[in-house]
Amino acid sequence: MIKCPMCGFQFQQNKKVCRNCPMGIGCGQICCPNCGYNLPGESKIISKINNIWERIKKCSKKN
Amino acid sequence: MNIKENKIVLVGNPNVGKSVIFGLLTGKYVTVSNYPGTTVEVTKGYAVLENKKCIIFDSPGINSFIPQSEDEKVTRDILLNQKIDKIIQVADAKNITRTLLIALQLAEIGLPFVLDLNMIDEAREKRINIDEKELSKKLGIPIVSTIATQNQGIAELKETLKNLKRPDYHIKYDSLIEEALLRVEKFLPESQINKRALSLMLLAGDLSLKSWLKENLSQEKLKFLEEVQEDLAEKYIEPLAYIINEQRLKETENLIKSCVKTEKIILKNWVYYLGRISMDRFWGIPILIIVLFLMYKFVGEFAAGAGVNFVENTVFGKYLNPWAIKIVNFLIPIPLIKELFVGEYGIFTMAITYALAIVMPIVTAFFLFFGILEDSGYLPRLAIMANRFCKIMGLNGKAVLPLVLGLGCDTMATITARILETKKEKIIVTLLLALGIPCSAQLGVILAMLAKLSFSATLLWVGIVLAVILLVGYLASKVLPGKGGDFILEIPPLRIPKLSNILIKTLARLEWYLKEAVPLFILGTLLLFVLDKIKMLKVIEKMASPLVVGFLGLPSRASESFIIGFLRRDYGAAGLYALADKGLMNHTQIVVSLVTITLFVPCIAQFFVSIKERGLKTALLISFVTFFLAFLIGGLVNFILHYLGIIL
Ligand SMILES: Nc1nc2c(ncn2[C@@H]2O[C@H](COP(=O)(O)OP(=O)(O)OP(=O)(O)O)[C@@H](O)[C@H]2O)c(=O)[nH]1
Ligand SMILES: [Mg+2]
Numbered sequence: 001m002i003k004c005p006m007c008g009f010q011f012q013q014n015k016k017v018c019r020n021c022p023m024g025i026g027c028g029q030i031c032c033p034n035c036g037y038n039l040p041g042e043s044k045i046i047s048k049i050n051n052i053w054e055r056i057k058k059c060s061k062k063n
Numbered sequence: 064m065n066i067k068e069n070k071i072v073l074v075g076n077p078n079v080g081k082s083v084i085f086g087l088l089t090g091k092y093v094t095v096s097n098y099p100g101t102t103v104e105v106t107k108g109y110a111v112l113e114n115k116k117c118i119i120f121d122s123p124g125i126n127s128f129i130p131q132s133e134d135e136k137v138t139r140d141i142l143l144n145q146k147i148d149k150i151i152q153v154a155d156a157k158n159i160t161r162t163l164l165i166a167l168q169l170a171e172i173g174l175p176f177v178l179d180l181n182m183i184d185e186a187r188e189k190r191i192n193i194d195e196k197e198l199s200k201k202l203g204i205p206i207v208s209t210i211a212t213q214n215q216g217i218a219e220l221k222e223t224l225k226n227l228k229r230p231d232y233h234i235k236y237d238s239l240i241e242e243a244l245l246r247v248e249k250f251l252p253e254s255q256i257n258k259r260a261l262s263l264m265l266l267a268g269d270l271s272l273k274s275w276l277k278e279n280l281s282q283e284k285l286k287f288l289e290e291v292q293e294d295l296a297e298k299y300i301e302p303l304a305y306i307i308n309e310q311r312l313k314e315t316e317n318l319i320k321s322c323v324k325t326e327k328i329i330l331k332n333w334v335y336y337l338g339r340i341s342m343d344r345f346w347g348i349p350i351l352i353i354v355l356f357l358m359y360k361f362v363g364e365f366a367a368g369a370g371v372n373f374v375e376n377t378v379f380g381k382y383l384n385p386w387a388i389k390i391v392n393f394l395i396p397i398p399l400i401k402e403l404f405v406g407e408y409g410i411f412t413m414a415i416t417y418a419l420a421i422v423m424p425i426v427t428a429f430f431l432f433f434g435i436l437e438d439s440g441y442l443p444r445l446a447i448m449a450n451r452f453c454k455i456m457g458l459n460g461k462a463v464l465p466l467v468l469g470l471g472c473d474t475m476a477t478i479t480a481r482i483l484e485t486k487k488e489k490i491i492v493t494l495l496l497a498l499g500i501p502c503s504a505q506l507g508v509i510l511a512m513l514a515k516l517s518f519s520a521t522l523l524w525v526g527i528v529l530a531v532i533l534l535v536g537y538l539a540s541k542v543l544p545g546k547g548g549d550f551i552l553e554i555p556p557l558r559i560p561k562l563s564n565i566l567i568k569t570l571a572r573l574e575w576y577l578k579e580a581v582p583l584f585i586l587g588t589l590l591l592f593v594l595d596k597i598k599m600l601k602v603i604e605k606m607a608s609p610l611v612v613g614f615l616g617l618p619s620r621a622s623e624s625f626i627i628g629f630l631r632r633d634y635g636a637a638g639l640y641a642l643a644d645k646g647l648m649n650h651t652q653i654v655v656s657l658v659t660i661t662l663f664v665p666c667i668a669q670f671f672v673s674i675k676e677r678g679l680k681t682a683l684l685i686s687f688v689t690f691f692l693a694f695l696i697g698g699l700v701n702f703i704l705h706y707l708g709i710i711l
Contacts, residue, residue, distance in 0.1 A: 029575060
């Protein structure tokens with residue numbers, strides 16, 4: 001769940017939703033369904049780092 | 064068909080789970096998502112309840128029965144035009160105020176309905192306890208709670224549908240409105256919507272109702288209704304829709320007081336009090352000024368001063384650029400291609416250097432600061448302050464939101480202008496966005512340049528830009544009187560933000576920014592490169608010279624910045640920054656160029672979105688007006704400063 005920092009509305013991120021937006025999919029922003037405020041989506045760099053971190057954790061658990 | 068089918072409509076605020084419940088009742092899948100307008104049309108499905116075939120409609124989410132957008136009109140029109148037997152109000156149990164606002168209006172409409180408090184799982188998590196029995200007794204309607212995503216409570220919902228009665232709950236409005244209601248009700252045609260509810264929609268100035276009334280009423284009666292409405296409207300300062308909404312809100316507050324308990328422990332420490340005074344009519348202003356001053360110090364002086372200096376002069380100037388030149392010299396023997404990469408208008412020496420060395424440190428600082436504002440809960444407070452400001456101009460409260468959002472990104476804000484009601488309002492907000500609201504990147508670069516001058520020069524720039532926005536806003540509000548509802552914001556408590564969160568957000572924003580901006584920076588550089596090679600650049604500079612040199616009093620090379628400014632204002636601003644950095648502009652010239660570039664057309668993406676949202680003709684007109692005003696005002700500033708002999 002994401003909480004909009006502007007209007008306090010809570011919602012879930014969903015990529016399909018952007019079809020209505022003229023900017024199209026893949027702008028990397030999340031749009032609050034209530035007020036239209038934009039917040040950054042998940043950063044690819046960060047999610048990659050997270051992935052690697054998870055893997056390291058798993059490996060260390062196995063050992 | 065032998066027996067008449069029951070028609071049931073799902074109604075509710077946007078994003079409350081209507082489509083999920085629709086799926087559970089009918090077994091039909093509808094797009095479930097999180098954007099307003101996912102369900103823009105009515106979806107029809109079938110279900111069997113009490114051994115009887117029912118038609119079920121899934122409708123677009125609404126915030127009020129006085130339609131403010133195409134989607135909302137769709138929902139209202141089903142109730143007006145279709146023969147409906149029952150209504151299920153699907154509600155987000157966490158947002159009880161909004162829920163009750165709709166419930167009260169449904170009660171007025173008078174069709175049998177059940178209130179479904181959906182997402183009760185999340186409400187419980189947030190420790191919101193709703194006394195369903197008490198609320199049900201007060202409103203006189205059945206209430207069930209569900210968790211649609213886990214298929215919980217749906218059986219009970221179906222059970223409740225079996226015997227629904229017409230609600231009998233009326234809000235008592237103030238005596239002026241009640242009087243007008245009595246006068247209007249008599250004249251309204253029969254429909255399945257209670258006349259009182261129809262009258263309220265009419266009094267609130269629901270224009271979309273007009274065409275329906277025209278079909279069902281004589282010319283005279285229609286005129287009479289209009290007169291009653293206008294008479295009533297004159298008695299209030301605020302628009303009627305707002306007054307009616309306020310009185311409904313009061314009613315919901317009373318209901319909430321007696322039926323909803325939220326366990327919240329409020330720490331009354333200094334942060335709490337700071338949060339309260341930051342919205343104060345009086346104290347809010349000095350706090351706003353302090354926030355802006357801190358931003359100026361951090362973004363303008365620290366990031367631009369130390370940050371850019373280090374990255375531009377040391378990292379790029381001493382190491383990266385010389386290396387790049389060496390590598391290119393070594394790898395590429397053809398001079399033309401060499402220049403394409405590392406020449407005067409080279410992709411590396413200009414586009415990448417501007418993007419990474421000038422804009423990036425500044426924008427990073429800006430995003431960091433913005434992240435702090437965001438996570439501390441100051442943003443909605445800022446919107447409230449801006450709202451007061453707009454009210455003074457006579458602008459609709461809703462217009463504030465896109466304008467505030469424009470400080471992040473004008474392109475996105477242009478899309479947000481959708482929430483406005485009339486076409487005129489949308490156009491004016493788009494114009495204001497294009498004209499006077501600098502986006503984050505641009506604001507950063509501008510602040511950075513201003514920080515090199517005096518603080519008085521900064522104030523001068525702020526003053527001029529604000530004056531232009533105020534003037535245009537004021538003129539605009541003369542063309543269209545401010546009406547329509549305020550936006551509903553939930554004001555969170557002020558809190559101290561978490562550093563890790565802010566860093567992650569800043570990184571994500573930076574990634575987005577680079578992806579978005581660098582390609583356009585490169586495109587702009589290519590444009591200059593080609594123009595330079597075919598000897599057009601000098602011609603253009605000469606042609607623009609009366610305007611840029613004569614009228615604005617800038618060096619002729621500033622034309623280049625305006626050319627690339629067409630692609631992105633911030634790139635243009637970076638070009639000016641580089642000029643100022645080389646000592647090619649004095650302080651007066653810097654202020655004039657900044658005023659001009661601030662008021663300049665925002666960026667090519669914003670232009671395309673404008674076309675898509677407002678149409679080609681309007682978009683072109685807006686761009687033209689913006690362009691014209693930018694140069695006009697820039698020139699005036701230049702003229703006045705010289706005339707008065709002010710040296711900055
Ligand atoms: N936690 C929780 N989430 C829910 C529940 N019901 C629905 N959701 C989620 O809420 C979001 C919105 O659901 P939708 O059914 O699209 O909402 P809607 O009311 O049809 O929205 P619009 O058509 O845009 O008005 C989805 O992400 C659902 O998964 C619930 O009971 N609990
Ligand atoms: Mg839906």
